[in-house]
Amino acid sequence: MTRFLKAAGYAVGLPAILLTAWWFGSANSTDPFWPPLSTIIETFPTTWTWDRIVADVFPSLARLGIGFGIAVVVGIVLGTAIGLSPTLRALSEPVLEFFRAVPPPVLVPIIALFAGYTGWLGKIITIALGCLWPILLNTVEGVRGLEPVLGDTARSYHLSRWRRLVFVVLPGASPRIFTGARQALSIGVILMVISELFGANRGLGAAIVQFQRSFAIPQMWTGVILLGLIGVLLAAVFKVVENRMLAWYLGQRQIERGE
């Protein structure tokens, strides 16, 4: 019990100190850009009403979800194909190397040419394209780095191509796929916000910038905090999914390290 309390103390200690410092440090702030924390917290419920969440936050998250989902599917399929075939890999390597190096936000002007930027389509394509490369490249590496013994064993048991794919290749590559997906998710959140900053738009990112432009500073701060909380929440959800799906792998690693 004392151990639990100690751990809880460690977890809560510093955040409590920081929040207290922010609260009292900003309490009598008259600087319009740094309103008191109490004002920000008071503004929060009136700013982020249910209607506003439905109108702005959910669509943003939905676009992120769809774009990320497309990237996961396409990335794993293409990545597995490229990873399994040395010829395909050699053929595509320099091209992929280039596309990976392009910072995703520069896609926005290009996609704006094709799909415009007021609807959902352009934003979803932006998010999907930005998320695709980390997943694709990590899948390739994961498939390539598969233990050769596993492949040989599967072959000597005459597993069909399909079964080999589903029971050997994909599980073997999954730790790397998750690494890629984690990188992709944080890029996706960045693109979710950036894609709303072009043209007239609604959404979480658009709302925050709207507050900033109309100098509604406490409201802007609530938006920044909300976006931060969403980032933290998404990372936590991802971690839960990863821990469940990679339980076998994480456990194996722990045993190998003798923990």
Place this chain on the structure above:
Amino acid sequence: MSSSPSTLAPPARPRAGARPRRPRRSRDLWLGVVGVVIVLAGAETLSRTGIVNPDFLPPVTAMYAALFEMLREGWFWEALWLTVRGWAIGLAAAMTLGIVVGFVIGSVPFLRKFTSSTIEFLRPIPSVALIPLVILLFGAQPQSAFVLVVYAAFWQVLVQVLYGVADVDPVARDTARSYQFGPLRVARSVIYPTALPYIMTAFRLGAAVALILEITAELVIGVDGLGRELGIAQSSNAVPETYALVIAIGLIGVAVNLLARFVERKALWWHPSVRSENS
């Protein structure tokens, strides 16, 4: 990612020229060239035949013509310099800060426990959340980009350095203690070789993220640099120039990746993960 680095001291330098050349390498190289040609030729054909509207996707030759046109103009080099400078300064600051803070937190168990929840919470906060704030504080000045770049890259570096310091082999640490190494000597010959591969990973990840945020700041906030030029080209409907700038920025990205890998190899020539690639 980082394979588990060993804590052994650097072994003897491998014999010079011992790298066996495999015929496979040159075949792969040719296939890579073929792949690039296929993509370029494919895009050219799509545009020339009008399958994709050439107003949206101009022929690749037109893009490169626009790019070479730009290379002769002063503003391009000015913008390129500003982008690279912003990236380098921000990355350097983030690396310094991340390594110092990481070593301090990582080597003191109390600090490590005390800060871990805060780090876990602050790290996933998307750096773009700070965009409205830096616009208010600095507007379109380079400081805006600096804040975003440092914030984004710092967490990457810090987390890697923390992993690195934590990864020190207990046997190596105990051995150092039995030999009565002083703290500086421990830091130099036990902690540093363990953490170095992680620091290199941090550099690679941080360099890429820093470039993303630098370009974002230029594109979205209007900080001077290639990103801003890209935004201007797009809004004035100069399509080949838009593509040319995207290609230029992409090539900077490739250069950043190559640089990171080069530095990694130079600094880690003794490390098993690098040596096994060469053998």
